[in-house]
Amino acid sequence: MLKPPIAQDPEDVISPTERWLPLSVKLALYTWVGVIFFQAATAFAEYHPGQPWPAMLSVLRTFTFLPIHEAGHLIFIFFGKSLHYLGGSFWQIMFPLLWFIIAVRQRSHVAPFPLFWVGENMMDVSLYMRDAPVRQLPLLGGHTAGHDWFNLFSMWNMMDDAGLFADIFYYCGIIICLAAIVGGTILAARSFPHPPYALPAPISISSTDVESSLEEALEKKQRTSPE
Secondary structure, X not given: XXXXXXXXXXXXXXXXXXXXXXXXXXXXXXXXXXXXXXXXXXXXXXXXXXXXOOHHHHHHHHHHHHHHHHHHHHHOOOOOHHHHHHHHXXXXXXXXXXXXXXXXXXXXXXXXXXXHHHHHHHHHHHHHHHOOOOOOOOOOOOOHHHOHHHHHHXXXXXXXXXXXXXXXXXXXXXXXXXXHHHHHHHHHHHHOOOOOEOOOOOOOOOHHHHHHHHHHHHHHHHHHOOO
């Protein structure tokens, strides 16, 4: 037998503003992410010397991904030359991947957002790989001898495969980015028809109420106890 639904106090239901605002913010966020994706997919397909990066993408690379990349070199500096060269690109991808794993374990709707940056950084690394044979990318410090993927492919005797690895990372990054954008939008839309309810206000109890309750309990006990 089905139980009738429990009626909710109108004061306990969140307001329309509190329902629409999170959805609007999420949709705006993934719209912005979509713009970044388009810029990244275009810029990271092939490097054109002298052509400036899109403004938002350039800011993100300079003030977010570049520090993370360099931090990877510092983390792996004591683990040999190969890992030192590889550490920058590895940490650039692993950092948002760890964020994504934590969000998934917490069942957070934020999870698609760090997943997007996993794919975006894979595309970024793919351009670095593709540039290894020609070394045209401007590097921090300006010395082409510090080109991570030129050194790695040279050490591994795989310079002829630089384009293949770049394509794998580039197209995997595109797939991951698209999955993150679509997944984030779907999660935002699915959470809207089932809004949470406002938490009930805490019950305040004064010391007078407590004393009265104790006195009543003592009197009742005295009346019911045998003589």
